[in-house]
Amino acid sequence: MNFFSNVFANLFRFDGLILIVAAANLVVVYPMLRKISKKLNQTLNPTVSRPIEDLIKALQPSAVEKLDLQVIMKQKEKENQLFQIYISITSIFPLLGILGTVIALLSVGDFSANLINLNFGKALTSTFWGLIWAIFFKSLEGFFASTIQQNEENIKLLLHRIDQYAYDKVGGNDEKAVDY
Secondary structure, eight states, X not given: OHXXXXXXXXXXXXXXXXXXXXXXXXXXXXXXXXXXXXXXXHHHHHHHTSOHHHHHHHHSTTOSSOOOHHHHHHHHHHHHHHHHHHHHHHHXXXXXXXXXXXXXXXXXXXXXXXXXXXXXXXXXXXXXXHHHHHHHHHHHHHHHHHHHHHXXXXXXXXXXXXXXXXXXXXXXXXXOXXXX
């Protein structure tokens, strides 16, 4: 019971900052990253498997189903930015926890054994919250990392196919480009 009372007693101190940062990561950054990754993945997956002639036609200005590489690259850039923000926020949770612990211990003032024993449990709650949120967000990161990596590979494949097609056409090789 003492553990839970210490944890909840410090929610309105430094632990509250950790919870606010966690809420921002969960409510703001996570949904934005999820949305942009999913949208980019839905754009890229059917695109890279298209025959190259259909792909090139979709790049033409008169195409009914327009494929805009600039939009795709902007989405990828936005995805990378959000992922870096997400990773940065996730990595600071243990540091915030340790900082909260140090702040709580420094505020003791008198370093007698009785005061340290009384305040040590309260001081460790910041470390507790920092580690809990770091573990939680790190586990969610695994889901994003695979989608982001797949999006990156699909963009590289798409650009490689377009470059190969352009090289074959410009280079005088009238053979059809190889579909990868």
